[in-house]
Amino acid sequence: AAPAQATTDKPKYPTVRLSGLLQTDAAWFSQDAANRDLVGDVQDGADFRRTRLSAVGKAWDNVGFCIDMDFGFGGRPSFADVRLDVEDVIGRCDLRVGFFRQPIGMDVMTSAREMTFLERGLPATFLPFRQTGVMLSGAREDELAAWALSAYRFPSDFYGGNVGDNGGYALATRATAVVLSQDDGRGLVHIGGAYSLIDPANDVLQYRSTPEVFIGETGGGVPVGVPNNLPPFVDTGLIATEHTQLFGAELAMVCGSLYAQSEAIYSVVDQTDGPTLFLPGAYVHAGYFLTGETRVYNGKGGVFGRVIPKQSVGKDGGIGAWEIAARCSYIDLSDENITGGRMSNFTAGLNWYLNPRTKFQLNYIHANVWREGESEAGIFATRAQIDF
Amino acid sequence: AAPAQATTDKPKYPTVRLSGLLQTDAAWFSQDAANRDLVGDVQDGADFRRTRLSAVGKAWDNVGFCIDMDFGFGGRPSFADVRLDVEDVIGRCDLRVGFFRQPIGMDVMTSAREMTFLERGLPATFLPFRQTGVMLSGAREDELAAWALSAYRFPSDFYGGNVGDNGGYALATRATAVVLSQDDGRGLVHIGGAYSLIDPANDVLQYRSTPEVFIGETGGGVPVGVPNNLPPFVDTGLIATEHTQLFGAELAMVCGSLYAQSEAIYSVVDQTDGPTLFLPGAYVHAGYFLTGETRVYNGKGGVFGRVIPKQSVGKDGGIGAWEIAARCSYIDLSDENITGGRMSNFTAGLNWYLNPRTKFQLNYIHANVWREGESEAGIFATRAQIDF
Amino acid sequence: AAPAQATTDKPKYPTVRLSGLLQTDAAWFSQDAANRDLVGDVQDGADFRRTRLSAVGKAWDNVGFCIDMDFGFGGRPSFADVRLDVEDVIGRCDLRVGFFRQPIGMDVMTSAREMTFLERGLPATFLPFRQTGVMLSGAREDELAAWALSAYRFPSDFYGGNVGDNGGYALATRATAVVLSQDDGRGLVHIGGAYSLIDPANDVLQYRSTPEVFIGETGGGVPVGVPNNLPPFVDTGLIATEHTQLFGAELAMVCGSLYAQSEAIYSVVDQTDGPTLFLPGAYVHAGYFLTGETRVYNGKGGVFGRVIPKQSVGKDGGIGAWEIAARCSYIDLSDENITGGRMSNFTAGLNWYLNPRTKFQLNYIHANVWREGESEAGIFATRAQIDF
Incomplete structure (x- = not known):
């Protein structure tokens, strides 16, 4: 490869594209008395x-990058993907360095731009999500199978930083395969499995979760004591552990305009001063396009991709794509000496995709909590989303 | 509208443009002894x-977006316009969803890129400015009249968030018209009226204002107790209210190289435990181009627009546009049991527009304050501005 | 210059380019017992x-701008260069207004994208670096000599702000020249000198320095008392002073694939209530390209520029550029009544430039500290960098 400056032509690299994502949500909560007692x-x-605003591009024919900042989330901005990618490092593998979603779980590996519901299912609580590390990944040439292996620091903060002498290292690996593919993707069965071994910095870990909705703001301009965000409904508190293992299993399918996806996640926490904990979570969800679209599958990522309406709502008419969806999910944060509680959520959703880049979403979430007794809450939430 | 992916051509959407605004200010203060006693x-x-850095573009032929972040203001970054727009929703109306300037007031609806003075006039204190909501707007085809109607959450914080069960909803509406237009805009009279009904979250409200200058920084790298920003000169403190109404009236004109603009704003605060407050504010300002330009009017927005020098300062010479301007403004935050004080400002300004995107500004602001006695301050301030 | 709007063509200005820089570091520390006692x-x-993400462009044929935000550093984001430039203001001089690196020092004037080591040498501690001000600069037409003169506010914070009545003004000037240039830059000798007079706001100043590495993060998501960043190893504490002077001298050379650079910086602090302090610092470093490249010199900036590998690592092969480098540096923050300590660092480095925009770096830093006795630390650090 000759240096770009060797000719008088304009250098071909770097290339860069400005990208972004906007999600504006509103939520209304109803709680029974027990739930108000529990969480306020x-x-x-x-x-x-x-x-989000991001710069995505290539520094050379085999080197890509992404700097993605989220101005809506708590870090203001928090880091989303901040990474560099070198292609074809060993055989046909790609090397990724930086802050990115660690390869375990199908729901959490699905882009936030392309989720069926407002939030990911409850079992995402267990997963490392974005951490700073190094990953090798590959796929079969026909993209019917893919795998990834990552070493990462844990836990990283909002800004991809991690400090601590006492541990803070982890591994993750995930493999997925399409076991049936018919009719150009209109009939498809996906399976996947994943594992992660975590030695957390400072030898502590904490799992906690809100219901499947998120309103994380403070109370406006006038500082009079309102709760400053949605509190967790289940919470283990700090758990002393030197090693924790995660196990994940995935099953998904497409059948015409119907698709379904399910995962089970198991966290096995080897407590420093107590018995080993077995903490499970699982969900199943399904979606159906009233307007005849099919959910596209992304074989390299082992996840579902973007919904493209058959007829976008434009200047010449069109009704967009309409989808109905439902999800059941469950998480158990109580075992042995840890009484973090259990929660199940049932979520019903209606999505209107105006065009490939714009959608409006409605979710109703019903949460049942078993923690210091039983309690319930219902949440109605809306989203307007655009991405580019 | 066929999906963009239906052809092998590069999809036409999304389109995106990187935009920005830079204003670097310096200010020098002189105060009489009474004013130093009052505010330090x-x-x-x-x-x-x-x-500011922003991404502006279109997701489809009828759907636009803006994500604009301000890294100079207190939220670091604070949200400026963060919104999506759907065109031609009902008849020829446009729908806007997100965080944007609520339609009340001419001065506050004028772009920060195109202001005559460094800061908006004192009555802007009363107005909601950017809040998270939904707006319908429209204009006559010849753009000689325009209107907008918005429902919004109040108060939103720096990041467009609002939390609170007890109220937090508001409406705003504004209508403007050009009653006289001659000579291709070189003779023009604008009138406007606006109204907003606010039920503030947590049933409290606060009005406060500095003079018409803003230096909001902490004291540099060495932490030795300097005042950390310009304090408000008038301030109502928290007022308990379940409903507040705002009334606005506008009058503006262009006559060749001269233009003038005036507004009166009235806030009627229905106190929870006290009498109704009537709090007024008003300003009038005028500008004159020594170099013969005419201030352009933007009919759809009902505001003045960008100054385009006749001869920009470039490699081939040119002196740019030179403008002198003056403003008188007034605000009264005292009524009944509330003793927030009164303030008047007189501001003189000199603007040098090097080209349509670059200007240097000088302001001298004289502030008279009536609050715990009478006091005075004089401020000399400069700005270098560029936008793109 | 006719206004851009005078024709129906698309206006030529503004132009804007999205640029960025990503550096992801990891560091491992070993300390002797005395050093752990000193700094933890x-x-x-x-x-x-x-x-970093930045917008760089031109508002007109003679007016440029840069808004560069650093999301990795403490201000989150901190301002990097935020400025506007007007060319050919007086003769062939350029005028710069905003927040930018003040012209004193060769190491600190070198772009963070183009540094030989992970961090600048210890004497950078004395230098003002980025401050808000106004600068005039010029160069000989053949760029064999250059100068700059700047007036600035001091100290500015992360966001370019400065507040304070009691001083806060400073001047800086730097001049550089190439005294020998042969063989199209493969043989070159650079000399430079610089001076700055500082009247710090609030009449206080503080110098402190870590070794030549920086990990400035808090301890991850779980809040259990870990040190939240790398502490300074030497530190004067606050020094009361109304005037401080800085003197700098530079010498650099290129000889084929070898280059070397050295600076001495002297800070003369006129203490308000004590004797004048003489605080010195100096470094010398050298680098050698195993793959035959030559370090490019940037005459206008008086610094070294970007390394362009002869054979980038691309889809067609290539091994990139490989460089070895070493540096000795020293700083003395003790004089008279001030006992900030002394530190020397020896740094060895290995750089692999995959292409002009991507590099991996290894540094080993050995620090000797003389402060409350003698102590030592060794640091092994890595970086993956991409810029665009």
């Missing part, structure tokens, strides 16, 4: 769930 | 008043 | 040292 009186609210 | 010894300072 | 047990860590 959760306030209605409106919030930008994600407000 | 205000320190001289330099500051980036606005440092 | 420094934790290993990983961190994004710089994560």
Whole structure:
């Protein structure tokens, strides 16, 4: 490869594209008395769930990058993907360095731009999500199978930083395969499995989860004591552990305009001063396009991809794509000496895709909590989303 | 509208443009002894008043977006316009969803890129400015009249978030018309009226204002107790209210190289435990181009637009546009049991527009304050601005 | 210059380019017992040292701008260069207004994208670096000599702001020349000198320095008392002074694939209530390209520029550029009544440039500290960098 400056032509690299994502949410909460006792009186609210600007491009024919900042989330901005990728490092493998989603779980590996519901299912609580590390990944040439192996620091903060002498290293690996593919993707069965071994920095770990909605704002310009965000409904508190293992199993399918996806996640926490904990979570969800679209599968990532309406709502008419969806999910944060509680959520969703880049979403989430007794909450939430 | 992916051509959407605004200010304060007693010894300072980067574009032929972040203001970054727009929703109306300037007031609806003075006039204190909501707007085809109607959450914070069960909803509407237009805009009279009904979250409201200058920085790298920003000169403190109404009236004109603009704003605060407050504010300002330009009017927005010098300062010479301007403004935050004080400002300005995107500004602001007695301050301030 | 709008053509200005820089670092620390007593047990860590997005462009044929935000550094984001430039203001001089690196020092004037080591040498501690101000600069037409003169506010914070009545003004000037240039830059000798007079705001100043590595993160998501960043190893504490002077001298050379660079910096602090302090610092470093490249010199900036590998690592092969480098540096923060300590660092480095925009770096830094006795630390650090 000759240096770009060797000719008088304009250098071909770097290339860069400005990208972004906007999600503006509103949510209304109803709680029974027991739930208000447990977590306080959760306030209605409106919030930008994600407000991202990113630069994506290539520094050379085999080297790519992404710097993606989220101005809507707590770090203001928090880091989303901040990474560099070198292609074809060993055989046909790709090498990734930086802050990115660690390869375990199908739901959490699905882009926030392309989720069926407002939030990911409850079992995502267990997963490392974005951490700073190094990953090798590959796929079969026909993209019917893919795998990834990553070493990462844990836990990283909002900004991809991690400090601590006492551990803080982890591994993750995930493999997925399409076991049936018919009719150009209109009939498809996906399976996947994943594993992660975590030695957390400072030898502590904590799992906690809100219901499947997120309004994380403070109470506006006037500082009078309102709760400053949605509190976790289940919470283990700090758990002393030197090693924790995660196991994940995935099953998904497409059948015409119907698709379904399910995962089970198991966290096995080797407590420093106590018995080993077995903490499970699982969900199943399904979606159906009333307007005849099919959910596209991304074989390299082992996840579902973007919905492209058959007829976008444009200047010449069109009704967009309409989808109905439902999800059941469950998480158990209580075992042995840890009494973090259990929660199940049932979520019903209606999605209107105006065009490939714009959608409006409605979710109703019903949460049942078993922690210091039983309690319930219902949440109605909306989202307007655009990405580019 | 066929999906963009239906052809092998590069998809036409999304389109995106990187935009920005840079304002670097310096200010020097002189105060009489009474004013120093009232608000403390205000320190001289330099500051980036606005440092914005934004992505603006279209997701489809009828759907636009803007994500604009201000790195200079307190939220670091604070949200500026963060919104999506759907065109031609009902008849020829446009629908806007997100965080944007609520339609009340001419001065506050004028772009920060196109202001005559460094800061907006004192009555802007009363207005909601950017809040998270939904707006319908429209204009006559000849753009000689325009209107907007918005429902919004109040108050939103720096990041477009609002939390609170007890109210937090509001409406705003504004209508403007050109009653006289001659000579291709070189003779023009604009009138406008606006109204907003606000039920603030947590049933409290607060009005406060500095003089018409803003240096909001902390005291540099060495932490030795300097005042950390310009304090408000008038301030109602928290007012308990379940409903507040705002009334606005506008009058503006262009006559060749001269233009003038005036507004009156009335806030009627229905106190929870006290009498109704009537709080007024008003300003009038005028500008004159020594170099013969005419201030352009933007009919769809009902505001003045960008100054385009006849001869920009470029490699081939040119002196740019030179403008002199003056403003009188007034605000009264005292009524009944509330003793927030009154303030008047007189501001004189000199603007040098090097080209349509670059200007240097000088302002001298004289503030008279009536609050715990009478006091005075004089401020000399400069700005270098560029936008793209 | 006719206004851009005078024709129906698309206006030529503004132009804008999205640029960025990504540096992801990891560091491992070993300390002797005395060093742990002095500064605490420094934790290993990983961190994004710089994560920058910027807009760079022109508002007119003679007016440029840069808005560069660093999301990796403490201000989150901190301002990097935020400025506007007007060319050919007086003769062939350029005028710069905003927040930018003040002209004193060769190491600190070198772009963070183009440094030989992970961090600048210890004497950078004395230098003002980025401050808000106004600068005039010029160069000989053949770029064999260049100069700059700047007036600035001091100290500016992360966001370019400065507040304070009691001083806060400073001047800096630097001149550089190439005294020998042969063989199209493969043989070159650079000399430079610089001076700055500083009247710091609030009449106080503080110098402190870590070794030549930086991991500035808090301890991850779980809040259990880890040190939240790398502490300074030497530190004067606050020094009361109304005037401080800085003197700098530079010498650099290129000889084929070898280059070397050296600076001495002297800070003369006129203490308000004590004797004048003479605080010196100096470094010398050298680099050698195993793959035959030559370090490019940037005459206008008076610094070294970007390394362009002869054979980038691309889809067609290539091994990139390989460089070895070493540096000795020293700083003395003790004089008279001030006992900030002395430190020397020896740094060895290995750089692999995959292409002009991507590099991997290894540094080993050995620090000797003389402060409350003698102590030592060794640091092994890595970086993956991409810029665009």
